[in-house]
Amino acid sequence: MSQDLLTEISNAFEPFDPPPQGAYVDCGSVRGDWSILTELGRKIIRSKTTTCQLYTGHRGAGKSTELLRLEKYLTEQKYFVVNFGADDEDIDIADTEYADILMACTKHLVKKVKFEDPNPLKGISSWLQARADSLSELLLTELKFDGLSLEQQVSQITKITATIKAQPDNRKKIRERINANAPSLLQVLNDFIDAGKKSLIKQGYKDLVLIVDNLDRIIESQKSANELSNYDEIFIKRHDQMRGLHCHVIYTVPIAMVYSERCTQLQNNFNETDVLPMIMLQNEKGEKSEEGLAKFREIIAKRIAPIAINGQDIGLTLSKAVETQVFESKEVLERLCLMSGGHIRLFIKMIQKALDHTDDLPISRKAVNRAIEDAKEDYLNAIFDHQWNLLSEVNATNQIPNAENDKEYPRLLANRCVLEYRYRDQDDKLKRWYAVHPLVKELDKFRV
Structure with a gap:
C-alpha cells in the first residue's frame, strides 16, 4: 500500500498542472489582498x-x-x-x-x-x-x-x-x-x-x-x-x-x-x-508569517485529501495531520515552505523531489534537504559572477536600487533570484518589497 500511496501523492503534486478540482487555495490575503x-x-x-x-x-x-x-x-x-x-x-x-x-x-x-x-x-x-x-x-x-x-x-x-x-x-x-x-x-x-x-x-x-x-x-x-x-x-x-x-x-x-x-x-x-505578487511566508525582518505558512499547509492538505487506496479514504486522514503524518515534523515542513520563497510551483516541485527520496511516510528531514539542495543547484547555475553584489544590495535594503546597472535587476526578477512581495499596513497602505530568494541566500557565493 505504501508505494501505491506515494505514487498517488506524487501525482497530486504535478508542478506544471493547475490544481485538481477543488484543490484551489485563495492566497489573496498573503499577496497584499490581491484578487x-x-x-x-x-x-x-x-x-x-x-x-x-x-x-x-x-x-x-x-x-x-x-x-x-x-x-x-x-x-x-x-x-x-x-x-x-x-x-x-x-x-x-x-x-x-x-x-x-x-x-x-x-x-x-x-x-x-x-x-x-x-x-x-x-x-x-x-x-x-x-x-x-x-x-x-x-x-x-x-x-x-x-x-x-x-x-x-x-x-x-x-x-x-x-x-x-x-x-x-x-x-x-x-x-x-x-x-x-x-x-x-x-x-x-x-x-x-x-x-x-x-x-x-x-x-x-x-x-x-x-x-x-x-x-x-x-x-x-x-x-x-x-x-x-x-x-x-x-x-x-x-x-x-x-x-x-x-x-x-x-x-x-x-x-x-x-x-x-x-x-x-x-x-x-x-x-x-x-x-x-509572491505569497509572503516571511516579512522584511525575516519573521515567519503564520498565515502564509497556513496557506501552504492548506495547499498540501487539499491536494492529498481526495486520495483513496483500496476504497480507504487515506488521503482525508493524512490531510488532517500534514505536519506529523505526511512530514516527520512541523519544523521539516516549515523549512521546505520557507525555502520555496512563497513560489508555488517550486514548492510543489520540491515536494515531488522529496517524495523521490522517500520509501515510506512521513517525509524525512533528509529527503527535504535533498530536494532543497537540488533546487539550489538550479539557482547557482542561473547567477553570473557580477550579479552577486547586486543580490547583496537587495538583501540589505529589501528594495531594487535605481542604479546605473539597473538593467540587471529585471533579469534577476525574471529568473526568480529576486522575489517581489506585497502587504497592507495598519493604515491599509500597500507596501511593496523585494527579497533575495531563500535558496540563493544559502549558496556559498552569497555575501550578506
Whole structure:
C-alpha cells in the first residue's frame, strides 16, 4: 500500500498542472489582498467599452491558475471567454514576434466563437485565400478555403500557426507576408469578432473576452543593436494593433519588461500592468508569517485529501495531520515552505523531489534537504559572477536600487533570484518589497 500511496501523492503534486478540482487555495490575503477578480475582472465587468489589460508575475507563481479562476468567474457572469496558452501550439517562445500572436489569436477565436452565419469566416478566409499561393510555398502544403466546411477552414488556419511554431526556416517569410498586411487582417478579424459578439448576445452572453496566456515566457531577442527587441516590437511598436481587437483582451507580459526602463511606455500604451505578487511566508525582518505558512499547509492538505487506496479514504486522514503524518515534523515542513520563497510551483516541485527520496511516510528531514539542495543547484547555475553584489544590495535594503546597472535587476526578477512581495499596513497602505530568494541566500557565493 505504501508505494501505491506515494505514487498517488506524487501525482497530486504535478508542478506544471493547475490544481485538481477543488484543490484551489485563495492566497489573496498573503499577496497584499490581491484578487484577480478585482484587479482584472471588475475592469471588464464595469467598462462600457472594450478593455485591454496586461498581467504578469514570476514564472510558476500561479498566474495561469488565477486566469482559470477569472475565466470561471467571467463565464458565470455571462461572458464568453476564449483562454489559451500561446506557447502550447502556436508560438516558439525563443523566437516570437507580433505576427505570430495575431495569427494565434485568429485561430483560437475562429475555433471557439460559434454563431449562425453559414460562412462566418468569409472575411478571414478571403484574406488568406488572396495570399494562398505565396503561403502555400512556405507551408509545403496547399492552402485553400473555397468549398470547405467551417472545421476544414479552421484547419487551414491551424496549418499556418503550426508552421510558425515548428519551422524556423519559413517562419520569417510567413511573418513578412502577415506583417505587410497586418492592418487588413486585423480588420477582417474584427469583422468576425463583431459578428460573433452579436450572435453571442443573442445566446445570452454579455460580451467576448480573449485571454492570451504564456506570452510572459517569451525570451527577449534582438537581431542587431540598431533594431528593436521582440519585446519592444510586440508591446511598444505594435501596441495599437495589440489593443485593436474589438473585444476585451488580457495579455500576459514578461516580468522583466515591466521592471525596466520601458515600464512608463507600457503604462502609456496599456495603463498599469497588474502584477501577481509572491505569497509572503516571511516579512522584511525575516519573521515567519503564520498565515502564509497556513496557506501552504492548506495547499498540501487539499491536494492529498481526495486520495483513496483500496476504497480507504487515506488521503482525508493524512490531510488532517500534514505536519506529523505526511512530514516527520512541523519544523521539516516549515523549512521546505520557507525555502520555496512563497513560489508555488517550486514548492510543489520540491515536494515531488522529496517524495523521490522517500520509501515510506512521513517525509524525512533528509529527503527535504535533498530536494532543497537540488533546487539550489538550479539557482547557482542561473547567477553570473557580477550579479552577486547586486543580490547583496537587495538583501540589505529589501528594495531594487535605481542604479546605473539597473538593467540587471529585471533579469534577476525574471529568473526568480529576486522575489517581489506585497502587504497592507495598519493604515491599509500597500507596501511593496523585494527579497533575495531563500535558496540563493544559502549558496556559498552569497555575501550578506
